[in-house]
Amino acid sequence: MSSHAEIPKLFPNRSYDAGDSGFIDLHIYSNSADELDSYVYGVNITGGPGVAFSDPQSESFLMDGDYVFSGVSSSVINSFPVTFVGGGGSEITVGDNTEDPASAFTPSPVVLPGSGAPSLLARLEFDTNSAGTFDFEFDALSTFSDIDFNGIAVSSTGSSITVNAAAVPEPSSILIFSLGCVVAGWSHRRRRRRAVVPAGI
Known part of the structure; x- marks a missing residue:
């Protein structure tokens, strides 16, 4: 039998706008x-340079009580x-x-839980910068070992996300916004001018 590593979740969702993390x-x-x-395992992003792993990572998952090696x-x-x-x-x-923790360099292997309550292996952060569909794939050379360095067979399921192009305001919206700024600026200048005109003029 084998253990099974998977990449089942993406948060907050599977769809992002360019510039999101x-x-x-x-x-x-x-x-x-x-x-x-x-x-020791790797995860690769395919689909182009539109998504990249954040560098450095926060590694906050190490402090999570559900982390597989917690404690x-x-x-x-x-x-x-x-x-x-890299890459x-x-x-x-x-x-x-x-x-x-009580005996330096002494291994303390953990029994992996069943599928009903999997342990957290990592939380990997990424940044998006251009549109496209991107896959997160587990590297085939990844290794998981017991205390005697015997390999534990691992399989995984990939995940993908979609990144949408950043929204660009329509020309009419830009025009309305520009006119609003002009009117606001004109009104402000008019109020200031009235405030400095001496009485009787």
Whole structure:
């Protein structure tokens, strides 16, 4: 049997306007109670340069109680970064391993939960800058291992988002706005002029 890593959620939605920022949550669960001790995986964005992983990442997921290595993350204990953005923002590598907080460099593997309550594997942040459809794909060279460095087979499901072009005001809207500014400016100047005219003139 194998554990199963998936990318099931996008927040706040699957549709964004160019210039928006967002994040994608990755979760992991096991069909056979595998014990996970370490992982190194990658996620790639395909579809062009219109979406890129934020650099640097906040790595806020490390402090989430649902994080798969919550309480035993070697990266948290030793203040190491876990995310590395490359490819101009089109790819990200994430890696961490367990460590007993009471015994330095001693592994403390965790039993992966079942599919009914998957653990959080990461929250990866991204920025959008142009329109298109973009896929988030799990890298085939990703590795998940137990305490004896035996690989745990992992499969994943991809996710995609759509980025819409930034809205451009219609010419009529621009004209109305411009006229409004002119009128407001003229009225303001007229009031100021009246205020400075001496009495009797």
